[in-house]
Amino acid sequence: MTVAVIGAGAVGGVAAAALAGSSGEVTLCVRRPIPHLIVELQGDVREVPARIVADPAAVAVVDWVLLATKAQDTASAAPWLDRLVGPKTVVVVLQNGIGHADRVGPLLRQGQVLPAVVYSPGEVVAPGHVRSGGAPRYIVPAGPAGAAFARLFEGSVLKVEQAADFETLSWRKFLGNLCVNPITALTMRRFGIMRDPEIRSFARAILTEAVAVGRAAGAKLEAAEIGPLLDSFAAQDSETGSSMLFDRLAGRSMEHEQLTGVLVGLASRFGIEVPFNRAVLALLRGLQDSLARETG
Numbered sequence: 001m002t003v004a005v006i007g008a009g010a011v012g013g014v015a016a017a018a019l020a021g022s023s024g025e026v027t028l029c030v031r032r033p034i035p036h037l038i039v040e041l042q043g044d045v046r047e048v049p050a051r052i053v054a055d056p057a058a059v060a061v062v063d064w065v066l067l068a069t070k071a072q073d074t075a076s077a078a079p080w081l082d083r084l085v086g087p088k089t090v091v092v093v094l095q096n097g098i099g100h101a102d103r104v105g106p107l108l109r110q111g112q113v114l115p116a117v118v119y120s121p122g123e124v125v126a127p128g129h130v131r132s133g134g135a136p137r138y139i140v141p142a143g144p145a146g147a148a149f150a151r152l153f154e155g156s157v158l159k160v161e162q163a164a165d166f167e168t169l170s171w172r173k174f175l176g177n178l179c180v181n182p183i184t185a186l187t188m189r190r191f192g193i194m195r196d197p198e199i200r201s202f203a204r205a206i207l208t209e210a211v212a213v214g215r216a217a218g219a220k221l222e223a224a225e226i227g228p229l230l231d232s233f234a235a236q237d238s239e240t241g242s243s244m245l246f247d248r249l250a251g252r253s254m255e256h257e258q259l260t261g262v263l264v265g266l267a268s269r270f271g272i273e274v275p276f277n278r279a280v281l282a283l284l285r286g287l288q289d290s291l292a293r294e295t296g
């Protein structure tokens with residue numbers, strides 16, 4: 001099997017490391033050249049045996065493409081997709097948020113999209129050096145493509161689950177990202193802040209709105225799952241961070257439009273009031289403007 005991973009960051013780096021140990025040939029498609037990729041994963045630190053390429057002209061059609069850029073960078077991956085995707089290629093979207101197929105489908109002339117829910121906390125600690133913060137796991141829709149994707153990682157440290165109700169599970173992951181990503185980015189704090197009682201109330205308000213929108217969209221979510229979700233964040237290592245926090249710290253563009261922005265858009269469509277999420281979105285937009293001004 002031939003695999004190309006677009007984006008050698010926290011998620012793409014771990015995927016490549018897992019695959020390089022278990023599967024065939026892996027190509028890493030990067031926009032800024034790196035001499036090598038080092039991944040720290042479950043106590044093991046190793047250089048990933050992959051071909052690293054920064055020019056789309058240097059790649060050809062593969063069996064699998066793992067798209068692991070931030071959602072806001074999806075369109076910039078088009079030149080890679082043009083070269084890598086043939087009629088039988090499956091493009092697995094390793095991104096947070098919902099509506100993966102709507103985001104990536106229009107960029108493809110052939111092949112098919114397989115959306116994935118990604119549980120793979122990690123951080124780029126230096127260019128070309130990724131530190132994974134836990135046992136990586138993906139969820140994909142049950143079906144032939146999902147089953148073939150799960151086989152690709154068989155025997156590796158990365159577990160792939162197949163779900164009949166992928167929609168609900170992608171909303172469940174979305175809930176977490178709607179609260180912990182903005183809260184950590186806005187406060188510049190890691191997960192330890194999720195133990196603060198005032199922050200917990202704020203997160204509950206964000207999630208109560210989000211559950212109502214998710215249910216209107218067809219996800220089988222319950223208000224009763226908010227408490228356990230907040231407990232799970234509070235129980236995590238205080239030093240775990242979110243991908244949005246890391247983008248803020250690096251002065252990069254953040255994923256807020258594809259997370260809170262999408263939720264607020266859906267709420268408007270369904271006529272559901274989401275004042276907490278609207279406020280979060282306004283703050284993140286303001287923050288993004290400031291970051292853009294600071295970095296020129």
Ligand SMILES: NC(=O)C1=CN([C@@H]2O[C@H](COP(=O)(O)OP(=O)(O)OC[C@H]3O[C@@H](n4cnc5c(N)ncnc54)[C@H](OP(=O)(O)O)[C@@H]3O)[C@@H](O)[C@H]2O)C=CC1
Nearest residue numbers: 007009010011030031069073076077095096120121122243
């Ligand atoms: N980090 C985490 O803990 C988790 C993240 N996620 C989600 O996974 C997705 C990926 O996140 P994450 O890995 O953290 O992001 P990172 O920012 O760590 O990595 C994304 C990588 O994509 C690269 N990139 C962007 N555009 C292109 C392009 N056109 N061609 C090639 N490379 C490109 C970036 O390059 P450059 O270095 O130049 O910016 C960067 O190296 C996001 O949707 C995120 O929300 C999900 C679960 C956990």
Ligand SMILES: CC(C)(CO)C(=O)C(=O)O
Nearest residue numbers: 096121180241242243244
């Ligand atoms: C917060 C986390 C690690 C999920 O728990 C995540 O998905 C992200 O950092 O974007």
